Amino acid sequence: MKNIKIALIGNPNCGKSSLFNALTGLRQKVGNFAGITVDKKTGYLQLSRELNAHVIDLPGTYSLYPRRIDEFITFDVLLNPDNPSHPDVVVIVADASNLKRNLLFCSQIIDLKIPSIIALNMVDVARKNGLAIDTLQLAVDLGVKVIHINAREGKGIHDLKRAIQTAIPVPERYFVEVKPLCPEVINGIKDITGVKSDYTAFQIACHYINIFCFNVEQKGKIKQLLERHQFPMAKLQGEEILKRYEKINPILERCTSQDQSKQQALDTTAKIDRILLHPVYGYLIFLLIFYLVFQAIFSWAAYPMDAIGAGFSWMQEALNKNLPQNLVTNLLVEGVLAGIGGIIVFIPQIMLLFGFISILEDTGYMTRVSFLMDRLMRKVGMSGKSTLPLVSGLACAVPAIMSTRGIENWKDRIITIMVTPLMSCSARLPVYALLISFIVPDERLFGIMNLKGLVMLGLYLLGWAMSLLVALVMKWIIKAKEKSYYLMELPIYRRPRWGNVGITMVEKAKVFVMDAGKVIITISIILWFLASFGPGTAFTDIERKYADLQPAGHATKTETEDIIKSEKLGASFAGRIGHFIEPAIRPLGFDWKIGIALITSFAAREVFVGTMSTIYSVGSTADSDFEAIRDRMRKEIDPITKKPVYSAATSFSLMIFFAFAMQCMSTVSVVRRETKSWKWPLIQMAYMTGLAYAASLLVYQLFK
Template sequence: MSPKTAVAPAPVASIPSATYSIALAGNPNSGKTTLFNLLTGLNQKVGNYPGVTVDRKSGRLLLEGEASARLLDLPGTYSIYPRSNDEQVVLDVLLNRSSADYPDVVVAVADMSNLERSLLLVSQILDLGLPLVLVLNMADMAKKRGITVDTEQLSRQLGGIPVVVMNARNGQGLQELKQVLSRELQPAATPFYQVLPLAPEAIAEARQYFGCKTYYEAYLLLQHAENLHTMSPLERDQLEALGKLSKLDRPALQITETKARYARIQEVLSTVVQLPDTSSRQSVSARIDAVVTHKIGGYLLFFGVLFLMFQAIFAWATVPMDLIDSLFARLGSLLEGLLPEGVLSRLLIEGVLPGIGGIVIFVPQIALLFMLIALLEESGYMARVVFLMDKLMRKVGLNGRSVVPLISGLACAVPAIMATRGIDHWKDRLITIFVTPFMSCSARLPVYTILIALVVPDERIWGFINLQGIALMGMYLLGFVAAIGSALLMKFIIRAKKGGFLIMELPAYRWPRWGNVLYMVLEKSKVFVFEAGKIILAVSIILWVLASYGPGDRMARAEEAYRTAHADTPELEDELASLRLEHSYAGLLGKTIEPAIAPLGYDWKIGIALFTSFAAREVFVGTMATLYSVGSAADDESTIKSRLQAETNPDTGGPRFTLAVAFSLLVFYAFAMQCTSTVAVVYRETGGWKWPLIQTAYMTGLAYVSALLVYQLLS
């Protein structure tokens, strides 16, 4: 076989320029993402890798002087033998020199307290012939455990590559890393492991034919020919022919290589790492884990943590929420007196202001929820929850890796569904996608809290257990039970095979870093205000127009008939406002769907809110705020909550939002698929409309039947 190209010389990373590219690689839980955030700050973008639906995070890194570089955060992986789409991306990027993502330098992030686990990936990247910088992260944890590393000796053992000790959580070692990345870097002087003897003829031929920089690159091409997205059919055929000629046993070669690398890693570590004779820190961690992951006590502890979380959400957020609610009520009254009469004034006071109020009022609860979740993640407890729930997940047909998307679904279903890409088997992934929207995301929180506040007394048991907090936790548990039950049903419908196992390493316990917690709270709150807020505000303005105008002179005729019928009685402005709303475009829409929702205890106004909230669940509150603001008196300073409480049912003369109606609505919103973004991401992840349509029909049908049963039972 004649060579395709000449063998390329070993690369040298030049001094950083505008096109200089650096890739971050490392194991999960090595602190790679923390380092990426530290290096890029807010100057980062998220997209997808070309041709695959895997998150691609990149940003600009400022180096010494005025130099800068593009930083790419590769998905976490334990080796260059991929088991999921995320890990496949790492292989594709590092083996495709024509890709825009191909790095000039790779920064390998390793957990300093567990180098044995990290060095397998490091040694593989080193043998690809790329300039490499090794970052020994989590230096604080290593110090606490009494672990010391001879970095100079380690650098020599790894072919002279730079080794930087860091603690990305507090910025220790950051300037040293930037100094290293600001100069010209060489690949390792010698390979870590000589791969050529594994299959001399095939590897040598592949290197010559494909112009590989190293023998290891050629070896990986032979190993992964069928799975490389960047290979043409002709190139795959060539590699297959080479493999057949040499009778390559790929799995056996992988085992041989991995064993040999670990043997060499043990030799290196024996000369560079000094371990303490005993580790009281580890024994303390083990004792904590014995409780946290206990098959009974672990679940009770997790239940207790959830209980405290939801108690805190109601107890701590009540004061700022009441202040915001009162502020917007007073602001509306103030603007009523200051602005001249006109359409724009009414739009601002009755449409825009209530819409904004429906967004801002829930920021304290959203921020508090994400702060508590961030604390659990930063401390290392959330990883134990994932480990604890793995056994339960597999019993109902979910993959062990399904735990991560389901937990993520407490924040938002969209990134949670995207996180299913790490699940190997398609049927397991499909079930996870199907049931994830049942997890109560932050969009449901505004609906839950306003309805619970209407009908559940703000009382405490034993002085500290808030009844409203118990009700809120019940809604989250209801979503989880629905997800588990639906997964079990799907398991039999699509006949999924036994799910895979979750493989993960539990991170060390540590005090949360408040900078990371604050960053997460700000980011998530910003997403709610500006992303969900745009939808809420747009719907509020459209709804005001629909609620303020009607077809032809329908509203005028209804108002004239009312005045004629009540000529001898004082005019009731609230009754007139309700009459106008009933004969508006919005009222006609509500009246049209009222027969279908009346068995659930809902009237046409609630029907309008149900209809608009199919754009996004949190629109419900903004819709109700707008509907009950249209036609308000100038001196009306009532809040959203008080207006809903004052609404009466004309058939009974009692309150509209009774216990039966409120809990019927809570159950409906817990189950219904009311999120266009979720439908869109399910369409993208499943490659068609079949599953999003089935999912929407199933969830909406379950919501309707469940809400009907709740209303009929509680009435």
């Protein structure tokens, strides 16, 4: 059995991902390229009984002039033989409806002298546009095999597989001779590095600093060589492109014929754009579509999420009943299982959001959203592509932050990630709902407007405003790694490919569980430990106290259990920390009990409500007990001031705290996954906690 490596490359929107899915189906894996956040998609394909292939889907790029990190990846994989993904065969996917621009990239790959084959895609679209292509002539002119495919419908895949099985030769001739541009430099670099192709040597001259794993001596020699000949890089690259187009133009004339009267695909797209990009209808449709997406992850996802929650509660109960009551069971049930539940519960939102994203991108609508919103988002340091993550953040920051992958520019993306958790997510709702009742009477304003609803709306707007404000500040602080540019193709409108949508949904869920899951489980176990153990004999003392009391029988058994639970939490490490931080949170109007809840609700904001019910020993946290918790909290009197703890000022301050504080381990974990470091999640946690503290302090001191 032989194994070969195949790389798929091509321009963005050329149908590369469809081809990848058609070749590998669900036998694919999404990982990361070492150390950076560019998805590395690999898949497995059996070509024949004797031949297996690993297929790698490289990021789409328009040419071999890398500027962004994802373009550098493609560049390094192709030019660096030591790169573990360096392919034996390159399949260049070319969009037939956009042949000129696609041939530029094809011609560059051909000149690298790696065995290559061209998969000519979207011939159907070209035909609709009145373009006929002579594939045989094209293959003769380019010097490589050209195979017709229709990746969407899975046509031509068989031919392509068969072509790959036959040994594909290294292209014989250069498409463009670059040697005349700078013969000394090219010969020199071939001597230093041992590469064979003139064009590879030329590219090394342009980019050796950034990516090649040449040793210091080689790099030094290259540097000297370039200085000696005063290598005018930008000028020569420009000349190279022009030379390529000079050769592409006559090839196009030979191989294609254009019926000017037919531009159907493009005309239809232009017509749809008149509506979707209209100053009034355009934004209305945009609002409608985004509202639908928001509804899906906010409301529709709630059903499976509730079912998952109920399922895990049931499992916890069943295990508690049937396993011996000891530490291991406790760890398993309250620590591990709760942690796993906390991961699984995100899957419906992630799948729904990425289902929609996949549809919006497939149809070509997503680029239009950027077109509509870019100017506005630009002002606060983000880009048009930040719109969807921000709106999704209103439901849940976790899938929202995962969806920032679509933002190519590093700085735009980091800012979007940093401010998305300020959007008021659905986990804040139960906390707000509980606290609002302490401030706002159940009344209506002017007979129609529900006052509580208005306050809730205010909290949402506050989140919006703060995220834009913070983005504006970060725009000045964070230094750009690369100059931002917008420049992108507006693809023609097409029907979504449901197979691709399904694959994306499954992949994203898998990535989240595998990558973000570890951190969530770890934090979950730490929180369990803090809340379930106390220093020294604190817990056994409480148990003994109530064991003695029980015979007196002034309370029912469950009531006593609730009280024991409450006292244990107070005596636990979490309780100790609550006491310990009380002096720091006093100025915000919080007591040590709220302190405990702040610690436990780091697992997820809604845990606040559950912890409150444990602290005030009102039993389990079923919905019917919501009012019981509220009534109990309302009666709570501060031992120092002799006033109710949950005064308007404290409640208001607490709401503001929850509006701004990070308080979500899953978000922390997903930010670490998406930025590939602990640096950004820690900065984010620090600034959000700082902001929450300052804002709560201000609110409490003003309203006290």
